Amino acid sequence: MKDFAFTGGRPDPFTFPTEALIEASAKALRDLGGSLVNYPGDNGYRGLRELASMRFERREGVPLPVDNISLTSGSMQALDLVLSTFIEPGDTILTEELTYSGTLGIMRHLKANIVGIPMDYVDGMNVDALDARLKELKAQGIRPKLIYTTANHQNPTAAILTLERRERLLELANTYDTLIVEDDCYGDIDFVPNPTPDALFKLDDSNRVIFIATFSKILGAGVRQGYFVARQPYYDAIHENRWDGGTSALASAIVAEFFKNQLDEHLAVTNAAVGAKCRAVTETLEKNVADLCSWTQPRGGLFLWITLPETTDMEKLVELAGKHNAGFSEGRVFHYRSDPIKCIRLAYAYCHVDNIPEGITYLCEAIRAAQVESIDIAAD
Ligand SMILES: Cc1ncc(COP(=O)(O)O)c(C=O)c1O
Known part of the structure; x- marks a missing residue:
């Protein structure tokens, strides 16, 4: 049976640059040679830190300070290191009420008090609500340790925090003396040429922001x-x-070698492929469930967020979609309190583009069949 995996935030496997990476690996190994007997050190291979700096400059117009970059095993380790440095059990963290399940996992592991801030699916965190929550917390004598946000192409909603909201967020962090952790996991996955608003890290002039990328x-x-x-x-x-002991210098050097002359070209190819997949998903949804559901219209990132009718039997939906291997992520895993919301997240970059209409059609049929009322009517 075909696998229609709309689960997990993975990029497009069909544009993965295997041959170019083989060449980059040979070059990196030759260059590094016996120096690989050394530990990479806490901050990691300089060539990839320089590349990360240049990557930021390409989008933001200013470089990242190379000596303030530290390479990690994925951004998950960066999140783990950063959050565990600042959070003691019982400390308060604020975040969008829907956010990356992995980060929520770390926060829960650290026994943080997670406060979800209302958001909208287009413009991101509601900063008025944030302000109100910060006021309330202050009145209770609580100073949140940090605000975690994915400002660009948010996981799971694809929201992009507006410039105005970014500026206000920085002001609030200042007023209430807290840090911001900006997770830029999806910042370079854009299907349209106009840039996302400036990064919080770039806008920050009072040392409030820790930036994380991957x-x-x-x-x-x-x-x-x-x-x-x-x-x-x-x-x-x-x-x-x-x-x-640091992050693999060999893996870092291969990635640096690969990207050093072809970051733009690679992003153009992969973003075009991922954008086409996103369109294939929305077109199929439009044909099949426009009367039942609403969904976000991502201009980048890897995710689309679908709001289902309240009458959806979620267990039944998982079961029916599973019969055709049409995988998706249930909305509740992204909710800061794991509320059983009637929403699902689709990750569209992994499935082959030719299989998307078939896979999404199965999912749409499952959504329709999982409506409690329609099941009742069918049973009468
Ligand atoms: C918002 C966000 N941050 C961090 C990560 C971790 O990614 P990685 O550790 O592969 O860099 C993910 C993965 O899905 C994510 O969605």
Whole structure:
């Protein structure tokens, strides 16, 4: 049976640059040679830090400070290091009420008090609601340790925080004396030429923002190359919490070698492929469930968020879609309190583009058949 995997935030496997990476690997190994007997050190292979800096400059017009970048095993390790440096059990963290399940997992593991801030699916976190929540917390004598946000192409909704909201978020972080962790996991996956608003890290002039990014979503999660960027004293504070000997210099050097002359070209090819898949998904949804559901219209990133009718039997939906291997992620895993919301997330980059209409049609049929009322009517 075909596998229609709309689960997991993976990039397009069909544009994965295997041959170019084989060449980059040979070059990297020759260049590094015996230096690979050394540990990479806490901050990691300089060539990839320079590349990360240039990557930011390409989009934001200013480079990242190379000596403030630290390479990690995917951005998951960066999140783990950053959050565990600042969070003690019982500390308060604010975040969009829907956010990446992996980050929620770390926050829960650290026994943080997670406060979800209402958001809309287009413009991101509602900063008025954030302001109100911060006021309430202050009145209770609580100073949140940090605000976690995915400002670009948010996981799971594809929302993009507007410039105005970014500026307000920074002001609030200042007023209430808290840090911002900006997770830029999807920042370079854009299907339209107009740029996303400036990064919080770029806009920040009072050392409030720690920036996190990854090569997982523009190359592959299997390479495990991510990073955080923090100014002092945070950079050293995070490293005091690090014991792993550093991130594979070999893997870092291969990624740096591959991207150094072809970042633009690679992004053009992969973003075109992923954008076509996103359109194939929305067109099929439009044909089949426009009367039942609403969904976001991503201009980038890897995810589309579908709001289902309240009459959807979620268990039945999982079961029916599963019969055709049409996989998706249930909305509740992204909710800060795991509320059983009637929403699902589709990750559209992994499935072959030719299989998308068939897979999404199965999913749409399952959505229709999982309506409690329609089941009742059928049973009468
Ligand atoms: C918002 C966000 N941050 C971080 C990650 C972790 O990715 P990685 O560790 O592969 O860089 C993910 C993965 O899906 C994600 O969606």
